[in-house]
Amino acid sequence: MEIKWYIFLSIVLFMLGVAGVLTRRNSIIVFMCIELMLNSVNLLLVAFSKMHLSDHGNAFSGSVAASGQLFVFFIMIVAAAEVSVGLAIIVMYFRNTRSVDINFLNRLKN
Amino acid sequence: MDIMSSIYLIPLIPFAGFLLNGLLRNHLPKGVSSFIGSLTVLVSFGLSLMVFSAAGTEGFHAFEINYFNFFHVGENVVDLGFKIDRLTSVFLLIITGVGFLIHVYSAAYMHEESKGTFAKFFAYLNLFVFSMLVLVMGNNFLVMFIGWEGVGLCSYLLIGFWYKDHENNKAANKAFVMNRIGDVGFLLAMFWILAEYHTLSYTQLFDGDKALMLSQHVGSTFVVGVSLLLLIGATGKSAQIPLYTWLPDAMAGPTPVSALIHAATMVTAGIYMIARSNILYALAPFTLTVISIIGITTAILAALIALKQNDIKKVLAYSTVSQLGYMFLALGAGAFSAGVFHVMTHAFFKALLFLGAGSVIHAVGGQQDIMQMGGLSKKMKITFITFLIACIAIAGIPPFSGFFSKDEILLAAFVKSPVLYVIGLAGAVITAVYMFRLLALTFSGSYRGVYDENKIHESPGTMTIPLIILAILSIAGGWVGIPEVISSGANYFGHYLDPVFAKSQSLLPHAHVSHSTEWVLMTVSAALMVIAAIGSWVYYKKGRSGIIPGRLALAMKNKFYVDELYEAIVVKPLMSISSSFEKLLDSRIIDGLVNGVGKGVVYGSRQLRLLQSGQVGSYILLMVLGVLLLFVVQLLLK
Numbered sequence A: 001m002e003i004k005w006y007i008f009l010s011i012v013l014f015m016l017g018v019a020g021v022l023t024r025r026n027s028i029i030v031f032m033c034i035e036l037m038l039n040s041v042n043l044l045l046v047a048f049s050k051m052h053l054s055d056h057g058n059a060f061s062g063s064v065a066a067s068g069q070l071f072v073f074f075i076m077i078v079a080a081a082e083v084s085v086g087l088a089i090i091v092m093y094f095r096n097t098r099s100v101d102i103n104f105l106n107r108l109k110n
Numbered sequence B: 001m002d003i004m005s006s007i008y009l010i011p012l013i014p015f016a017g018f019l020l021n022g023l024l025r026n027h028l029p030k031g032v033s034s035f036i037g038s039l040t041v042l043v044s045f046g047l048s049l050m051v052f053s054a055a056g057t058e059g060f061h062a063f064e065i066n067y068f069n070f071f072h073v074g075e076n077v078v079d080l081g082f083k084i085d086r087l088t089s090v091f092l093l094i095i096t097g098v099g100f101l102i103h104v105y106s107a108a109y110m111h112e113e114s115k116g117t118f119a120k121f122f123a124y125l126n127l128f129v130f131s132m133l134v135l136v137m138g139n140n141f142l143v144m145f146i147g148w149e150g151v152g153l154c155s156y157l158l159i160g161f162w163y164k165d166h167e168n169n170k171a172a173n174k175a176f177v178m179n180r181i182g183d184v185g186f187l188l189a190m191f192w193i194l195a196e197y198h199t200l201s202y203t204q205l206f207d208g209d210k211a212l213m214l215s216q217h218v219g220s221t222f223v224v225g226v227s228l229l230l231l232i233g234a235t236g237k238s239a240q241i242p243l244y245t246w247l248p249d250a251m252a253g254p255t256p257v258s259a260l261i262h263a264a265t266m267v268t269a270g271i272y273m274i275a276r277s278n279i280l281y282a283l284a285p286f287t288l289t290v291i292s293i294i295g296i297t298t299a300i301l302a303a304l305i306a307l308k309q310n311d312i313k314k315v316l317a318y319s320t321v322s323q324l325g326y327m328f329l330a331l332g333a334g335a336f337s338a339g340v341f342h343v344m345t346h347a348f349f350k351a352l353l354f355l356g357a358g359s360v361i362h363a364v365g366g367q368q369d370i371m372q373m374g375g376l377s378k379k380m381k382i383t384f385i386t387f388l389i390a391c392i393a394i395a396g397i398p399p400f401s402g403f404f405s406k407d408e409i410l411l412a413a414f415v416k417s418p419v420l421y422v423i424g425l426a427g428a429v430i431t432a433v434y435m436f437r438l439l440a441l442t443f444s445g446s447y448r449g450v451y452d453e454n455k456i457h458e459s460p461g462t463m464t465i466p467l468i469i470l471a472i473l474s475i476a477g478g479w480v481g482i483p484e485v486i487s488s489g490a491n492y493f494g495h496y497l498d499p500v501f502a503k504s505q506s507l508l509p510h511a512h513v514s515h516s517t518e519w520v521l522m523t524v525s526a527a528l529m530v531i532a533a534i535g536s537w538v539y540y541k542k543g544r545s546g547i548i549p550g551r552l553a554l555a556m557k558n559k560f561y562v563d564e565l566y567e568a569i570v571v572k573p574l575m576s577i578s579s580s581f582e583k584l585l586d587s588r589i590i591d592g593l594v595n596g597v598g599k600g601v602v603y604g605s606r607q608l609r610l611l612q613s614g615q616v617g618s619y620i621l622l623m624v625l626g627v628l629l630l631f632v633v634q635l636l637l638k
Helices: A003-023 A025-055 A059-097 A102-109 B009-023 B032-053 B086-108 B115-137 B141-159 B166-196 B200-206 B221-237 B248-252 B256-266 B265-277 B278-282 B285-307 B312-332 B336-363 B381-395 B401-416 B416-443 B461-479 B493-507 B516-540 B550-557 B559-609 B614-637
Strands: B064-074 B076-084
Touching: A003 A025, A003 B221, A003 B614, A025 A059, A025 B064, A025 B200, A025 B416, A025 B516, A025 B559, A059 B009, A059 B221, A102 B256, A102 B614, B009 B115, B009 B166, B032 B086, B032 B115, B032 B401, B076 B086, B086 B115, B086 B256, B086 B265, B086 B336, B086 B461, B086 B493, B141 B166, B141 B221, B141 B248, B141 B256, B166 B221, B166 B248, B200 B278, B221 B265, B221 B278, B248 B256, B256 B265, B256 B312, B256 B336, B256 B461, B265 B278, B265 B336, B278 B285, B278 B493, B285 B401, B285 B416, B285 B550, B285 B559, B312 B336, B312 B401, B312 B416, B336 B381, B336 B401, B336 B493, B336 B516, B381 B401, B381 B461, B381 B516, B401 B416, B401 B461, B401 B516, B416 B516, B461 B493, B461 B516, B550 B559
Parallel strands: none
Antiparallel strands: B064 B076
16 A cells, blocks of 8 residues: 555544634533644654665665654553543542533643 | 153152042041142152253253053053143143142141041142143153043032032032033044044154154144144133133132142143144144134233122132233244243232232131222231232233343344234233222221121141242242343243254244333333322222222123023023923933833733733634645745
């Protein structure tokens, strides 16, 4: 498969994530949309590294391609850590306000 | 030449006096501060005497010393140094000699002041003496200018010495501002000289056959321009038309100040400057004519005004303006040494007149109106006799000092143009009339004042002794300049100064007057003076006010409305221009700009602040839009 299909899919996923973050008020969904954007980028990274690996078989570019895939795992781990923190905040928030509406979060400002 | 190596002490000792009195003014007893003030000037006087005698030795030309380089910009080099020649040494003697007497006198005159004020007064006087000495000792125009500004500052400080009366402050401001107008001329002249020759040194510009000035043609634009600009400076400092109106107002200061600064020394700085640059002026006959016209006009105008003034100090002030006019007349006629001679005799008798007036004012409780005096000769014999001597001297009656100097000036005027002579003689007659009017109204007749007559008393010894010394000088001071016709070779003063003016005299045209003409002129003027003096004395003894018909007298009394004229043509337009500029340019445009920037920032930030709403969604939207914008920009740039 050509690389461009991966890029298209990735863009679509990313735009879905952006649209969701911009339009939805439910913070759980906003959170899911952020994950969607992260994963669309992950997808792109994996696609490019696979492309590199198939184009150039030599050792140097192989390590570059492998590091791309390794990066994806890092991002997943960091995202998981982030999710745990973010969800914890949302849970605490829900306990206080009985709501997960993101627009009420600005009350923290005062 | 031993004394010459320590000439820097002459100005520095009074400066030390200034520092001591100025810094410790609240801690020194009055006796100590007046002692310091007088002693420092006395030491300078002693040194000046030594310099004078050293400069008088046969073959002495000039002694010059450069202490350090003042600045060196491009080709322009100006050093700080002193130059002593015979002209300087004469001025040194006048400044320190008369200055010392006035310091002694002030100790008694100012004794009612509080301790701090008293010491401050002496500090200012010492600073003045220092500045004046720098002015005459400098070896280039810039050092002269430093002294020139220094004396201007001291004049300002001392006119406004009693600063609690706002009138005095106004007078001080007037003196300061009018002097600044003159200083602009002086500055421009210096710039022009620097631009032309890259030096301000007298020696390089004027001295000897290699003098730079001599490369100029007679009457070239440069010499005429520079000499006229310097003349503007001189008219400011020496109170000549058109910048003379500050001097009568300067009488607001204490009387010893009027004697020292506004009669004997500072106001002669302009004459010194012109005499110093005599070669420049000799090369510019046009300027010399201008000087003589200014001199004669000032002399006659101020004499006419003096005739109708009733304030004892105002009369003397106008008399000073008038006598300075005579000095200018002498300079304009090319008789530089006659001008300097009159500076010297005038310093004696005018200082005496002012100190005498101070003694009178002191006695009658601060009264200055001569219509409120009269009959004081019985109460204050020493003051009366010394005042009489001064009046005879200033009136130009032989053999008192004023006769010789004024006669020399009138003779020079006669050589230049008989018209100048006639007007000058008329002015001299008026001088005799107003001086004896002053004398008669003050000292003879019966007492007309309101101040308790029994309280009037002679002043103490510290005030009368300077009067007596100055009286002796007023009598004998002229004998050093006895004209050739009376006694051959007796004009010691003229011969003493000959080397200074030799070069310029060789440049100027010479016309000789026969001895018989000179005798006739001299006799006529002496006779006229005696008649005028006696007539005036007899007429005014009765306490009468004047003989001149109404309207002219009124104009004279009101100083020919010159102050009002200046007010109308200079001050008022200037004020209205400034206030319209203030309204339009300053408060609208400049303030508008400054305030507009401030308001713009405040308004802009108030609008921008709305963006920070706290809505996460809007932040993200903006971020996305920003990223998209970057994409678009990148696409367009490709």
